[in-house]
Amino acid sequence: MHLLAQEEYGLRCLLQVANGPSDRPMAISDIAEAEGLSLEYSAKLLRQLRIGGLLESRRGVSGGYWLTRPAEEISVWDALQVLGGTFLSEAFCEEHPGQATSCLRNSNCGIRPMWELIESSLRELLSNVNIAELNNGECCMRERLGMPVAEDSKHLAIAEKS
């Protein structure tokens, strides 16, 4: 139950495109530089986002990437579906039979409802955050998400220790 690197970095690349110029494509090199990633890795992630239908691209001089629809209409859920697949695959039970031919818990599994609840909670939460909002900065996002804004952030707390 880890956040994948490509979910983090892929989302960051997508945010760069969303935040880029609206009249022309944004080049991979600019995106990579802005996020401190290698050009090659950014290219890989951007390609994945293109294949997933969130971006379009053009090659050649003044080529680059742009969004297929307005940033306000792309949810974080959409992005993570493309970048990391689902938390709980539809075939999860079929994929975890252990050594049996089908999962022995199939008929009465107390765990399954819990995974499903998590999945639906994540969907609920992330479907309602769009990538335009994420570009508005940390304080805006904290406020938007109903989180405490100042000292008690986990990150700041760590920084204070040192």
Place this chain on the structure above:
Amino acid sequence: MHLLAQEEYGLRCLLQVANGPSDRPMAISDIAEAEGLSLEYSAKLLRQLRIGGLLESRRGVSGGYWLTRPAEEISVWDALQVLGGTFLSEAFCEEHPGQATSCLRNSNCGIRPMWELIESSLRELLSNVNIAELNNGECCMRERLGMPVAEDSKHLAIAEKS
């Protein structure tokens, strides 16, 4: 953002121990058989749960595993901490600097609050479910979690298609 196999299977092994006889240890072979897992894999997962402090064990004839505290006092969050680590590591930002020496978003990251919200939502939800409940079966858990009980379960919906 996947559920790890060891989180699913490890939790299942833990549930078997919780559901086992209270007057004597439960053998790996019984646990493995009950969940349809290989003895070796079960042993690996149970060992991890022991090292994580949720189980104790004894070797030899009539040896096996037992809980270190009552099942009602072991939350799913506790189990997943041992089995899968955290969703969002405390060092997450430090671990994702890309090619830079430290993450370029460090001072103002719109994404971080969102990951933190997910982490705390998961903790909130999973800390309040204990492993004794999970052994009460699917219908009980659905009711317990405020989920629809019958036809509109994802799993049943899939089954009905075929």
Place this chain on the structure above:
DNA sequence: TCTATACTTGACTAAACAGTATAGAATCCT
């Protein structure tokens, strides 16, 4: 058409996860 630019594709290496195999050590019973 030639060329520089910038994305595309597939292959490749290293690390983490999934699951298996095996020799070893502790416990109980006789």
Place this chain on the structure above:
DNA sequence: AGGATTCTATACTGTTTAGTCAAGTATAGA
């Protein structure tokens, strides 16, 4: 003490993820 039982510890193989590399192709402009 001896031996069967059952957990322990480490190593090993295959698959997925992380990230890099290099050769190729499309585009714009001269």
